[in-house]
Each structure stands twice: as C-alpha cells, then as structure tokens.
Amino acid sequence: MPLHIHTPLIESRPLSVAAGRSIWLKLDALQPCGSFKLRGVGHACEVHHARGARHFVSSSGGNAGLAVAYAGRCLGVRVTVVVPQTTTERAKQLLRLEDAEVVVHGASWQEANELAQTLVGPDDAFIHPFDDPLLWAGHASMIDEVAQAGVKPDAVVLSVGGGGLLSGVVEGLKRNGWGDVPVLAVETEGAASLHAASLAGHTVELERLASVATSLGAKRVAERAMACLRTHPVQSHLVSDRQALEACERFLLDHRLLVEPACGAALALAYQAEALTRYSTVLVVVCGGATATLEQIQAWLGALDGVSE
Numbered sequence: 001m002p003l004h005i006h007t008p009l010i011e012s013r014p015l016s017v018a019a020g021r022s023i024w025l026k027l028d029a030l031q032p033c034g035s036f037k038l039r040g041v042g043h044a045c046e047v048h049h050a051r052g053a054r055h056f057v058s059s060s061g062g063n064a065g066l067a068v069a070y071a072g073r074c075l076g077v078r079v080t081v082v083v084p085q086t087t088t089e090r091a092k093q094l095l096r097l098e099d100a101e102v103v104v105h106g107a108s109w110q111e112a113n114e115l116a117q118t119l120v121g122p123d124d125a126f127i128h129p130f131d132d133p134l135l136w137a138g139h140a141s142m143i144d145e146v147a148q149a150g151v152k153p154d155a156v157v158l159s160v161g162g163g164g165l166l167s168g169v170v171e172g173l174k175r176n177g178w179g180d181v182p183v184l185a186v187e188t189e190g191a192a193s194l195h196a197a198s199l200a201g202h203t204v205e206l207e208r209l210a211s212v213a214t215s216l217g218a219k220r221v222a223e224r225a226m227a228c229l230r231t232h233p234v235q236s237h238l239v240s241d242r243q244a245l246e247a248c249e250r251f252l253l254d255h256r257l258l259v260e261p262a263c264g265a266a267l268a269l270a271y272q273a274e275a276l277t278r279y280s281t282v283l284v285v286v287c288g289g290a291t292a293t294l295e296q297i298q299a300w301l302g303a304l305d306g307v308s309e
C-alpha cells in the first residue's frame with residue numbers, strides 16, 4: 001500500500017462553463033497532508049525505509065516537509081524538519097501535529113538547509129522537496145490514475161516551483177503513451193524560475209523571489225525540468241499574484257476546497273478561456289497546499305488593493 005491515496009478525478013462544471021470546454025480536476029488537494037507532494041515524498045521515504053533509513057531529514061517548512069513528517073509517522077521513522085525563522089506559526093504547528101521535530105534555524109532557507117545537511121547521519125535520509133528521481137516516479141502515479149480512469153486530456157495544466165511536479169507528470173504522460181499531450185506550466189511572475197530557464201535555454205538562478213505563492217519559491221528549477229522543456233511539449237505561462245489569489249477565492253466558492261496561491265496559479269490559467277482555446281479536454285492538477293488560511297488569502301488581496309492604482 002502506498003502512503004498516498006488515489007484521488008478523485010472530476011469534471012468541473014463551474015470551470016468547464018467558465019472556460020467553454022471540458023475541464024477535469026485531479027484533486028490532489030485531498031491527499032492526507034494536503035498536497036500532491038505525498039506521492040513523491042511518500043515513495044522516496046518508503047524506498048529509504050526499505051534500505052534501512054532510521055531518520056528522515058527535511059529543510060522544507062512547506063508541503064514537502066509536511067509530507068516527510070506524515071510519511072515518517074506512518075512508517076515509524078523519526079523526522080527532523082529544519083525551518084528558517086520566517087516560517088509561520090501555522091506551518092510549525094502542522095509539522096508538530098505530524099510528530100516531526102521542528103528545528104528553527106537561520107534567517108533564510110539556505111541557512112536552514114545548511115544545518116539540515118549536517119544532521120544527516122550515515123543511517124539517515126535527506127528528502128529533497130523537488131530534485132530527486134524517486135520523487136518524480138512517485139508524482140507520476142497521478143497520471144497513471146487518470147489513464148486508468150480512461151480520460152485522455154489534450155492538455156495538462158499544473159503549477160511549477162522547482163519543477164518536481166512537472167518532471168513527475170511528464171514521466172507519467174510518457175509511461176502511459178501520452179508523450180504527445182502538452183503541459184501548460186504555470187508560475188507566478190515573482191517566482192518564475194522555469195520561465196527564466198525557458199528564455200535562457202538553461203537553468204537560471206533568480207536573484208530574488210517576490211510572490212505570495214511561497215510553495216513556488218525555488219530560485220532555480222531542477223535540471224530535469226529543463227530536460228522536460230527539451231523533450232516534451234511544455235508551454236511556460238505566467239499569472240500575477242492577484243490572479244492566483246482570486247483563483248483561490250473563486251475555487252473555494254466553486255468546489256469548496258481551500259488551496260494555496262501556488263495551486264491558485266494553475267487554477268487562474270484554467271479560469272482564463274483564452275489560454276485554452278486550442279484544447280477541448282483539459283486536465284488541471286489541483287496540487288493543493290496546506291499552509292494557507294482564508295484570512296491570509298484575503299489579507300494578501302487586501303494588501304494588493306492597497307498598493308495598486
């Protein structure tokens with residue numbers, strides 16, 4: 001039994017009507033710890049556990065860390081998550097709820113990650129948030145489930161942070177004989193590391209991140225994401241923070257599910273009929289995210305209203 005669940009695949013009436021075409025949702029927001037991350041992280045943790053790992057280490061205060069904490073609890077393996085001082089109280093609470101040991105260290109993720117590396121002993125496993133073939137193989141199970149359901153999309157819409165989800169979905173499309181199905185890869189403007197790579201022709205380190213979609217905040221995408229751009233039809237799309245936040249609010253009304261702005265980015269593209277005109281059946285990966293609250297989303301929107309015009 002894998003640690004992730006087989007999630008529902010539904011045809012969304014509100015999104016289909018808004019976009020004027022058939023929009024299918026893969027509801028990975030319903031994974032036990034709130035995001036698709038459990039697919040890849042759960043797989044990686046199971047492999048390391050089978051090899052004898054007795055301690056998992058993560059440096060993600062977000063959904064990757066939560067997935068490691070959940071997997072460790074299920075497998076009976078101790079978990080340490082090192083997070084920077086900027087991590088919200090809510091994120092720390094969610095990690096502790098999964099029985100992880102939370103170590104707060106450093107002003108930025110880089111510093112937290114450096115300490116995390118020093119905690120990885122010979123019998124331990126460090127679980128990366130997006131750059132590991134074990135993760136991609138696990139994320140690919142999402143597309144296996146869609147293929148089993150017999151729904152062949154003519155495009156897939158998903159969000160991109162470090163590109164682990166993209167790499168996994170492309171692997172899933174290829175292994176199901178769907179190598180011709182294009183992927184619409186969506187980022188927010190302030191976290192556009194894949195977009196920068198697609199323009200440069202190689203991965204690029206962003207100078208800074210400036211987006212409310214913190215789960216998309218990887219300064220540089222994995223080399224595998226770059227390889228996906230070369231070997232698969234992938235279109236890079238950008239949306240604004242406002243569009244991502246408004247998509248979260250609209251999706252909450254339409255489907256009664258609260259997702260992070262990171263997921264709102266993909267939903268924002270799906271709500272824009274113009275972006276999808278060439279396709280009749282579109283699969284949207286509802287990647288989820290557990291760290292947002294409705295109050296936070298409304299406060300971010302309020303802050304944007306304060307600065308615009």
Ligand SMILES: *Cc1c(COP(=O)(O)O)cnc(C)c1O
Pocket residue numbers: 035037062063064129130159160161162163164165166215216218260262263287288289290
């Ligand atoms: C991690 C995450 C992403 C981005 O995934 P990558 O594999 O880093 O590209 C998108 N949405 C949510 C909710 C996430 O947790």
